[in-house]
Amino acid sequence: MMTVELDPSVLTGADLFDVLDAQDRAEVLRVGVVRRLPQGKRIFAQGDPGITCHSLLEGRVKIVQTRPDGAQSVIRFIGPGEMYGTVAALMDMPFPADSVAVLDSLEIYWPVKVMRELMTRFPQVAIRSAASAGHRLFELQNRVGELSGERVEQRIAHALVRLVRQAGRRTDEGIEIDFPITRQELAEMAGSTLHTVSRTLASWDDRGITASSRRHIVVRKLHVLLDMADHGAS
Amino acid sequence: MMTVELDPSVLTGADLFDVLDAQDRAEVLRVGVVRRLPQGKRIFAQGDPGITCHSLLEGRVKIVQTRPDGAQSVIRFIGPGEMYGTVAALMDMPFPADSVAVLDSLEIYWPVKVMRELMTRFPQVAIRSAASAGHRLFELQNRVGELSGERVEQRIAHALVRLVRQAGRRTDEGIEIDFPITRQELAEMAGSTLHTVSRTLASWDDRGITASSRRHIVVRKLHVLLDMADHGAS
DNA sequence: CGTGACGTTGACGAACTTCAACTCCTGTGG
DNA sequence: CCACAGGAGTTGAAGTTCGTCAACGTCACG
Incomplete structure (x- = not known):
């Protein structure tokens, strides 16, 4: 394992730590371990015992649940500044899903x-952490609602809207998902198959709603997507 | 609104408060409002602003999400001793779902x-509350996995197993769900329709796996149900 | 004894998954 | 620099699951 030189500013974007001043952030950094994660x-x-709390500094990580039959679902993508694995660790439970670097x-x-110890010394960190868990709770509640009633196209629209919010970058072509994502992964977010996602994106591309290519999606007409997400209107 | 005479022991079963001694429980009770909830x-x-934290003393409450198209999904059932509405309130957000007394x-x-204030004075209450939210987070994560890959029968099996764990009462006939539940509600838990649930229960009844009647379900062969829930074996 | 809420059952077909065959990239090693 | 292997994506056709529509039972309660 290599050690990486870092200055405290790398934690600036992190939800959990931007409430701390530079000195406290340095302390938090000092007691953590930084490491590179090659793609994949x-x-x-x-199932592993949850004994570590993680925060992403750069890149992108996905949290994936595997079911007994081998099928996978993508629970969420993690971007820079986000924590993961924390809830399981603090609750002293096994990790409920895999986490894999996609970049x-x-x-x-x-x-x-x-x-x-950090949370005891810096209660704001604990508070932020709880708030983040609360938001995820609501988000999952919504997903349960979506998955249990909506049609596939609508669910894919939801998944894509979520990606836009989380990883959307404005360009003059539209809003681009800023990391490479496969149809398979989008399918695993929406509870569908790569075939259906492929067909759906093809149709959206035709209609100018999106412009997708290999592991790359640009949303051109977000409003149409939003419409589909909550009306189901096609 | 009527006031009800209660002694502190009513909070005994409550996850959140059984860490407190009798005196503290009495204090917690004193600052809360007790009320009856007629069925329905x-x-x-x-969408209401989350400005209250609730705990059920007796009976049964369901948390139901309504989507724009009017479809509903049952997020969870609350039994005596459980808290609800708390996360939204503490996060100062609108309630993400309705709650309705089913009894x-x-x-x-x-x-x-x-x-x-209570959480500040009794940090154990805050800790319990966080732990409970963590468990719900994991449960919802599993449900997302289930809803996004499994077949209907398997999802209904999961829903029923969940009910057994939460509201199962041993009888000599088998394990009985201890509150009245409609096929419609079971369908809304499993992401299906009352028709499919009706057919599925009928088939299970035939096979001796369950014994269901109007708003009433007894599980006779839990192992078969568990098998179906995670193998999908029929 | 009538009026709703709850439940059952059959028929039908749309929505998706599954299966299969092909194409197109992209990176790698000879 | 080219060949080729494997990952990613596309597309048609076949097959199934399940939701939808419709009609009818039945229980509980006033």
Whole structure:
């Protein structure tokens, strides 16, 4: 494992730590371990004991659940500044899903024991962490609602809207998803198959709603997507 | 609104408060409002500002999400001793779903301001609350996985297993769901329709797996149900 | 004893998945 | 620099699951 030189500013964007001043951030950094994650690297595995809390510094990580029959679903994508694995670790439970780097990435992690100390010393960190868990709770509640009633096209629209919010970058072509994503992954977000996603994107491309290519999606007409997401209007 | 005479022991079963001694529990009770909930009463509505934290003392409450097209999904059922509405309130957000009493029930609630004070004075209450939110997070994550790949029968099996764990009562006939539940509600838990649930239960009844009647379900062969839930074996 | 809410059952077909065969990139090693 | 291997994507056709429509039972309660 290599050690990487970093100055405290790398934690600036992190939800959990931007409430701290530079000195405290330096302290938080000092007690964590920074490491590179090559693309495809599995950071932790579903079922492993949750003994580490992670925060992404650069790149992109996906959280994937595998079911007994082997089918996978993408629970969420993690961007720079987001924490993951934290809830399981703090609750002393096994990780409920795998986490995999989808890009060459950089993370910092702490043994849960250390994170607990940090949270005691810096209660704002604990509060932020709880708030983030709360938001995820609501988001999952919405997803349960979506998955249990909506048609596939609508669910794919929802998934894509979510990606736009989380990883959308404005360009003159429209809003671009800023990391490479496959149809398979989009299917695993929407609870569908890569075939159906492929057909759906093809149709949206035809209608000028999106412009998609290999592992790359640009949303050209977000309003249409939003419409589909909550009316189901085609 | 009527006031109800209660002694502190009513909070004994409550996850959140059984860490407190009798005196502290009495204090917690004193600052809350106890009220009866007739069957069908809506306690709070999706979109309402979350300004109250609730705990069920007796009866049964369902948390239901309504989507723009009018379709509903049952997010969870609340039993005695469970909290609800708390996460939204503490996060100062609108309630993300309706809550409705499915039986004549009894609840206690606190303005969120008061709950925050209680949590400051009794940090164990805050810790319990966070742990409970964490468990719900994992449960929802699993449900997302289930809803996005599994076949209907398997999803209904999951829903029923969940009900057994939460509201199962051993009888000599098998394990009985201890509150009245309609096929419609089971369908809304499993992301299906009352028709499919009706057919599925009929088939299970034939095979001796369950014994269902009007708003009433007894599970006779839990192992078969568990098998179906995670193998998909029929 | 009538009026709703709840439940059942059959027929039908749309929506998707599954299967299969092909194409097109992209990176790698000879 | 080219060949080729494997990942990613496309597209048609076949097959199934399940939702939808419709009509009818039945239980509970006033």
